[in-house]
Amino acid sequence: xxxxxxxxxxxxxxxxxxxxxxxxxxxxxxxxxxxxxxxxxxxxxxxxxxxxxxxxxxxxxxxxxxxxxxxxxxxxxxxxxxxxxxxxxxxxxxxxxxxxxxxxxxxxxxxxxxxxxxxxxxxxxxxxxxxxxxxxxxxxxxxxxxxxxxxxxxx
Amino acid sequence: xxxxxxxxxxxxxxxxxxxxxxxxxxxxxxxxxxxxxxxxxxxxxxxxxxxxxxxxxxxxxxxxxxxxxxxxxxxxxxxxxxxxxxxxxxxxxxxxxxxxxxxxxxxxxxxxxxxxxxxxxxxxxxxxxxxxxxxxxxxxxxxxxxxxxxxxxxxxxxxxxxxxxxxxxxxxxxxxxxxxxxxxxxxxxxxxxxxxxxxxxxxxxxxxxxxxxxxxxxxxxxxxxxxxxxxxxxxxxxxxxxxxxxxxxxxxxxxxxxxxxxxxxxxxxxxxxxxxxxxxxxxxxxxxxxxxxxxxxxxxxxxxxxxxxxxxxxxxxxxxxxxxxxxxxxxxxxxxxxxxxxxxxxxxxxxxxxxxxxxxxxxxxxxxxxxxxxxxxxxxxxxxxxxxxxxxxxxxxxxxxxxxxxxxxxxxxxxxxxxxxxxxxxxxxxxxxxxxxxxxxxxxxxxxxxxxxxxxxxxxxxxxxxxxxxxxxxxxxxxxxxxxxxxxxxxxxx
Numbered sequence: 001x002x003x004x005x006x007x008x009x010x011x012x013x014x015x016x017x018x019x020x021x022x023x024x025x026x027x028x029x030x031x032x033x034x035x036x037x038x039x040x041x042x043x044x045x046x047x048x049x050x051x052x053x054x055x056x057x058x059x060x061x062x063x064x065x066x067x068x069x070x071x072x073x074x075x076x077x078x079x080x081x082x083x084x085x086x087x088x089x090x091x092x093x094x095x096x097x098x099x100x101x102x103x104x105x106x107x108x109x110x111x112x113x114x115x116x117x118x119x120x121x122x123x124x125x126x127x128x129x130x131x132x133x134x135x136x137x138x139x140x141x142x143x144x145x146x147x148x149x150x151x152x153x154x155x
Numbered sequence: 156x157x158x159x160x161x162x163x164x165x166x167x168x169x170x171x172x173x174x175x176x177x178x179x180x181x182x183x184x185x186x187x188x189x190x191x192x193x194x195x196x197x198x199x200x201x202x203x204x205x206x207x208x209x210x211x212x213x214x215x216x217x218x219x220x221x222x223x224x225x226x227x228x229x230x231x232x233x234x235x236x237x238x239x240x241x242x243x244x245x246x247x248x249x250x251x252x253x254x255x256x257x258x259x260x261x262x263x264x265x266x267x268x269x270x271x272x273x274x275x276x277x278x279x280x281x282x283x284x285x286x287x288x289x290x291x292x293x294x295x296x297x298x299x300x301x302x303x304x305x306x307x308x309x310x311x312x313x314x315x316x317x318x319x320x321x322x323x324x325x326x327x328x329x330x331x332x333x334x335x336x337x338x339x340x341x342x343x344x345x346x347x348x349x350x351x352x353x354x355x356x357x358x359x360x361x362x363x364x365x366x367x368x369x370x371x372x373x374x375x376x377x378x379x380x381x382x383x384x385x386x387x388x389x390x391x392x393x394x395x396x397x398x399x400x401x402x403x404x405x406x407x408x409x410x411x412x413x414x415x416x417x418x419x420x421x422x423x424x425x426x427x428x429x430x431x432x433x434x435x436x437x438x439x440x441x442x443x444x445x446x447x448x449x450x451x452x453x454x455x456x457x458x459x460x461x462x463x464x465x466x467x468x469x470x471x472x473x474x475x476x477x478x479x480x481x482x483x484x485x486x487x488x489x490x491x492x493x494x495x496x497x498x499x500x501x502x503x504x505x506x507x508x509x510x511x512x513x514x515x516x517x518x519x520x521x522x523x524x525x526x527x528x529x530x531x532x533x534x535x536x537x538x539x540x541x542x543x544x545x546x547x548x549x550x551x552x553x554x555x556x557x558x559x560x561x562x563x564x565x566x567x568x569x570x571x572x573x574x575x576x577x578x579x580x581x582x583x584x585x586x587x588x589x590x591x592x593x594x595x596x597x598x599x600x601x602x603x604x605x606x607x608x609x610x611x612x613x614x615x616x617x618x619x620x621x622x623x624x625x626x627x628x629x630x631x632x633x634x635x636x637x638x639x640x641x642x643x644x645x646x647x648x649x
Contacts, residue, residue: 013330014211014226041329042232046277046307047315100304101311121227122211 002054003037005144006107009061010041016123017116020063020133023125024114027137033144044089049098055107059140060091063129064113070132071139076109112136185600187583195583200576200604212562217246217536217553221334224549227564230610232330233266233321234542234567237403238549240334241538245424246553248530249337254523258339260403261515262324263540264508267402268358269317270543271460271505274608275365276310279498282602283372287383288595306368309361313505316351316358320512323347338527348516355513359474362506366478369499373490381486382585384494384603386577387412388457389445390466391430391570393541396420398468400507402541409445409456410466417447423539426548432565442572443565455573458545459607464500465491472510478503494578497606542567544608568609578603 007028009021022040029038039051044060052058060076078099079092089097095106114136117126125133186199208227212220221240225232237259244251251259281289284302318328325331326341333339373380394408395401406420407429421429432441433451448454465483470476482499483491490496515521538549545567552561579600586599 012226014223039328042230045314046273047311047318050311050315097307097311101308103304121208 003035004054004056005036006039006051006055006058007036007061008039008041008044008048008051008058010043011063012042014121016118016120017063017126017129018119019125020114020116020129021061023133024061024112024136024140027133028140028144031141036144044091044094046089046094046097048089049094049101052094052098052106052109053102058107058109059112060109061112061114061136063116063119065116067113067115069115069128070135071112071114073139074111074113076111078106112140185579187587193587195580195587200572200579208564209562212551213559215559216557217243217551217559218336218557220551220559221336222330222332225330228566228610231266231270231542231544233262233325234540234547235549236325236331236334237263238538238540238542238547239551240336241404241540242536242549242551243336243538245536245538246533246551247336248533249528250530251338252523252525252528253520254342254525255338255527256403257515257518257520258324258342259334261343261512261521262321262333263403264512264515265317265320265324267317267508267543268362268505268512269314269321271501271508272310272313272317274543275369275498275502275505276307276313278605278608279501280306280310280368282605283369283498287598287602289598309364313358313361316354320351323351335527337529340526342523342526343521345522348521351512352516355509355516358509359506359513362502362509363474363478366499366502366506369502370481370485373485373495373499377486377489380495381489381493383599384578384581384606385492386494386574386581387492388574388577389417389448389454390462391445391456391458392463392466392546393423393539394420394467395471399471400463400467400469400504402463402504402508404540407539407546408466417445423548424537426537426539426550426565430548430565441565441569443570451573456570457574458567458570459497460500460504460543460545461491461494461497462545463541464503470503470507472507472514475503475507475510478506494581494603494606497608501608544568544610545570566610568607571607571609575604575607575609578606 007025009023009025011018011021013019013022025038025040028036039048041048044062064072076091076095078096079090091109091111095109098106115129115132117128187195189195211227212224215223221236221243224235224239227235240259321331322328323343324339324341325333333341389409389411391407391409393401393405395405405423407423407426408419408421409417409429411417418429429446430443431446431451431454432443435442435451442451442455444451444454445456446454464470464479467479470479482496482503485491490499534552534554536551536553540547546565547567548563548565550561550563551559554560582599582603583596586596
């Protein structure tokens with residue numbers, strides 16, 4: 001059964017603050033909230049357009065070097081864009097692929113960008129990123145507002 | 156020294172750098188050195204990749220390695236998973252059971268299928284169908300889906316099918332644990348087998364259609380496709396004992412530029428007797444070469460789909476073998492020697508993977524119960540596979556406390572380091588107009604690099620970073636100009 005809300009985080013857990021997306025999803029998943037599916041992957045890819053089918057709301061979550069700390073939330077609209085190697089898609093491009101493949105508007109989608117600092121292979125989460133993650137999870141608890149969960153504990 | 160790699164008087168040259176920026180490792184940079192007449196005198200591709208990977212592994216218990224190496228690369232984690240597991244089979248002295256080997260092969264074919272589908276339908280076909288000079292904002296998967304949603308849908312479903320095989324055999328969609336030292340930790344469930352069987356015939360049919368699509372592109376643009384980024388190279392790949400194409404196991408075969416055999420069925424356990432890793436002062440990346448040829452300049456080689464398809468004796472599945480023969484015969488070998496022939500060869504391999512998956516799904520060993528074996532403990536293990544992008548070597552030493560004390564990885568993109576340089580030089584010679592770095596030149600360099608499908612965008616991909624930058628620096632070190640391509644594909648001269 002496809003849940004109406006999808007929380008999808010991506011990043012490499014072995015590369016320091018790149019783990020922010022998967023860690024956020026891990027905390028959401030631990031709450032066992034109803035009506036929410038949680039997915040993670042290394043990076044956003046074309047087949048993830050299929051994961052959006054049947055959703056009412058999608059929350060994409062990734063680490064960011066460009067966003068203001070601790071995090072920003074922005075709506076995402078379908079758009080045609082590209083990357084140098086295209087080994088990963090942008091959130092906008094995934095929505096565009098969804099729209100073209102299904103010939104319909106994609107579900108309402110937001111991008112949660114959590115500020116990261118260090119991304120070296122083998123390093124753990126930085127203190128700044130941990131603090132930003134806590135803030136993002138606190139916000140998410142209110143935003144999702146199911147009334148059945150407790151505030152996130154600091155990991 | 157190879158042509159155009161190092162100019163005689165670089166201090167007199169103008170420097171053009173094309174640099175894709177990414178957050179951490181896995182980025183590439185192209186520099187072109189021009190003379191006073193603005194002719195390309197020197198061209199180099201720098202790839203900063205996999206630095207520190209060996210240190211990341213050393214000190215870990217050996218049984219953790221097949222799982223943790225998946226975190227080295229977000230593009231091909233299954234390749235590292237399987238190469239490490241093969242090496243650890245040797246550490247535990249195991250000979251795999253039929254079920255274990257077939258489950259691993261199924262996982263590997265699933266990976267080849269999904270990786271090649273992604274590359275062709277997502278990465279390469281926009282270049283090929285829209286043209287190399289097309290606006291980058293159009294020349295991408297989203298532009299393609301608007302033009303031909305049926306093609307994209309098939310590409311997405313092929314990729315999804317391969318990902319499903321990985322999920323079923325590895326246990327999880329990401330960071331699976333399927334392959335373990337000495338075997339696998341699960342066989343295929345009956346319902347999983349039935350589910351895959353239901354769709355496999357579509358996958359075979361769509362793979363055959365993809366080959367015809369590439370063939371038509373070659374037929375329509377024969378001269379351009381034959382000559383684009385063309386260079387001659389020695390070649391290296393695994394082949395099965397009977398000379399067949401084999402992605403999972405075999406011996407090393409190397410052939411010289413003229414097609415003569417340098418060595419055949421070379422034991423991968425002693426790969427270092429055949430391959431030497433050279434270093435160059437201008438690149439972090441190593442330059443492997445064939446030891447028998449004496450030096451990196453004389454002994455560099457090419458790996459990957461084009462090499463595998465052209466130097467195996469046959470492909471052991473019927474449709475793919477027929478396509479291989481057509482490919483070799485096409486226009487008197489024009490495609491088999493073309494850099495763009497990588498795309499055609501990749502689709503033949505995708506068809507072979509689909510056919511091999513079908514054969515395995517009809518094999519009852521896939522649902523067997525004999526999953527793991529052990530034998531006499533050893534200190535050294537070497538695992539070699541043909542990953543989607545080419546030969547992948549994992550080599551470990553493990554101490555009496557079961558800790559990895561030495562690791563050496565030679566990845567596909569490293570094998571192809573010099574070969575990619577050669578392709579870029581060929582493109583630079585042909586398409587640089589002698590005046591400025593245009594988007595057209597950048598597009599053509601991108602097309603050349605994409606033929607090899609290198610892991611330039613490795614494991615991370617932060618929002619808000621500029622993926623491409625071009626810088627022009629004069630002979631005196633003064634910046635003469637700069638051009639960028641932002642994350643939305645927009646080209647600009649700030």
